[in-house]
Amino acid sequence: xxxxxxxxxxxxxxxxxxxxxxxxxxxxxxxxxxxxxxxxxxxxxxxxxxxxxxxxxxxxxxxxxxxxxxxxxxxxxxxxxxxxxxxxxxxxxxxxxxxxxxxxxxxxxxxxxxxxxxxxxxxxxxxxxxxxxxxxxxxxxxxxxxxxxxxxxxxxxxxxxxxxxxxxxxxxxxxxxxxxxxxxxxxxxxxxxxxxxxxxxxxxxxxxxxxxxxxxxxxxxxxxxxxxxxxxxxxxxxxxxxxxxxxxxxxxxxxxxxxxxxxxxxxxxxxxxxxxxxxxxxxxxxxxxxxxxxxxxxxxxxxxxxxxxxxxxxxxxxxxxxxxxxxxxxxxxxxxxxxxxxxxxxxxxxxxxx
Amino acid sequence: xxxxxxxxxxxxxxxxxxxxxxxxxxxxxxxxxxxxxxxxxxxxxxxxxxxxxxxxxxxxxxxxxxxxxxxxxxxxxxxxxxxxxxxxxxxxxxxxxxxxxxxxxxxxxxxxxxxxxxxxxxxxxxxxxxxxxxxxxxxxxxxxxxxxxxxxxxxxxxxxxxxxxxxxxxxxxxx
Numbered sequence: 470x471x472x473x474x475x476x477x478x479x480x481x482x483x484x485x486x487x488x489x490x491x492x493x494x495x496x497x498x499x500x501x502x503x504x505x506x507x508x509x510x511x512x513x514x515x516x517x518x519x520x521x522x523x524x525x526x527x528x529x530x531x532x533x534x535x536x537x538x539x540x541x542x543x544x545x546x547x548x549x550x551x552x553x554x555x556x557x558x559x560x561x562x563x564x565x566x567x568x569x570x571x572x573x574x575x576x577x578x579x580x581x582x583x584x585x586x587x588x589x590x591x592x593x594x595x596x597x598x599x600x601x602x603x604x605x606x607x608x609x610x611x612x613x614x615x616x617x618x619x620x621x622x623x624x625x626x627x628x629x630x631x632x633x634x635x636x637x638x639x640x641x642x643x644x645x646x647x648x649x650x651x652x653x654x655x656x657x658x659x660x661x662x663x664x665x666x667x668x669x670x671x672x673x674x675x676x677x678x679x680x681x682x683x684x685x686x687x688x689x690x691x692x693x694x695x696x697x698x699x700x701x702x703x704x705x706x707x708x709x710x711x712x713x714x715x716x717x718x719x720x721x722x723x724x725x726x727x728x729x730x731x732x733x734x735x736x737x738x739x740x741x742x743x744x745x746x747x748x749x750x751x752x753x754x755x756x757x758x759x760x761x762x763x764x765x766x767x768x769x770x771x772x773x774x775x776x777x778x779x780x781x782x783x784x785x786x787x788x789x790x791x792x793x794x795x796x797x798x799x800x801x802x803x804x805x806x807x808x809x810x811x812x813x814x815x816x817x818x819x820x821x822x823x
Numbered sequence: 824x825x826x827x828x829x830x831x832x833x834x835x836x837x838x839x840x841x842x843x844x845x846x847x848x849x850x851x852x853x854x855x856x857x858x859x860x861x862x863x864x865x866x867x868x869x870x871x872x873x874x875x876x877x878x879x880x881x882x883x884x885x886x887x888x889x890x891x892x893x894x895x896x897x898x899x900x901x902x903x904x905x906x907x908x909x910x911x912x913x914x915x916x917x918x919x920x921x922x923x924x925x926x927x928x929x930x931x932x933x934x935x936x937x938x939x940x941x942x943x944x945x946x947x948x949x950x951x952x953x954x955x956x957x958x959x960x961x962x963x964x965x966x967x968x969x970x971x972x973x974x975x976x977x978x979x980x981x982x983x984x985x986x987x988x989x990x991x992x993x994x995x996x997x998x
Contacts, residue, residue: 504865505860505861505865506857506860506861507860508860508863508864508865508866509865509866509867510865510867510869513869783854783857783858784854786857787850787853787854787856787857788850788853
């Protein structure tokens, strides 16, 4: 068996398990964060600090009765949460979790069973494709279909309203998101996420050059993940749950889980594109070997992502929900012009300083 | 109109200034408020493990007291039932027979004494009306039940047990 293939399989499985685990514990962290911000304690019955709560929730979801409404379109009704989950999971392929790791064939246990290629370096990433950013945007846009199909198939006016809100909101904010990302792509000259990260060596992060672009991207990320203050598609107070009103059991669980999945992925993309990914300050002055730096880098990257998730939660439990016309106004009349201005200034900067 | 506290702000429908329309200062301000709450102590009492102590004047479940020799104080005069604003108390009086002097303090006693805990508002007026210091409100909570008729408490639940005397000294007024 080829060792590179085994390494790839390990990375893919590892990334998949990690994303699931982080998304699972985001549900716990969300409740804990909200509790702490409201001077409460939060889940503390299942296990120490309520750490087994996500498992208990999962068991509860699986045990519940699964209801498909009589008037619903059965096939589409089932397809909705599947799509939401699938697209949420697909994006993690292009995220560079760490730098290259050098592995000597001699140091591998059971090395006689493996064949080794010429290169001794392996990247800690599922797929380093040269259009990584485009792929991510494409998959995220498909993600809207999960919500739309789910809401349409329910045959319920609240679900339909939620689905309409979700699709128009996500399409509107994708524009500003893409425009703010183009500024970064202009600076780096590459669509590959790994190359964007590699150019932010040490403390040379993109956020120092693109503060406005970062803020626009962050706001759009809130809107894309359907989180407060932009959680209009599922606002409980108006639409009794929005697009997932008619869903029950694990299908509902998948919809809710996909939101946390998306949040993890968008935090990972923000960390990689704006906060230097696995780079950290003074990484070359520590006098460590490249492998050690790469392994520290993986944890640094995860730390940045977890900080991002906590920031998302912090915002959620601080701000009230936007009104729908305010949301559209913010997207079309403020964020898109701002993103275009940012694009112009980035172009000017590139001409002047290069 | 005079404001009750100096924290309240009068709402005016005026144009927002540029700083206010930017929205970001307000967002940061809000985030600082939530951040400040992270360091505050939580107000939760972890109930089954930690029980919060009741105030000494807490009014719960009633008790019909006995005196030091274990005789029931109640003479079924009916003043508590008259005082009760919720009409929760009913009783039937009976005459003490020979040989029952150990059970009842005076010649008349309550054969049946019932309080409907669903009607009771725990105001404590029965306690104030009682001339014989027979009925008191304790710091015990009325238990939940599936059946409405379980809430009509008879003498079996109200009269204090000899092996489990209830201390009501903190509820006795000192003049």
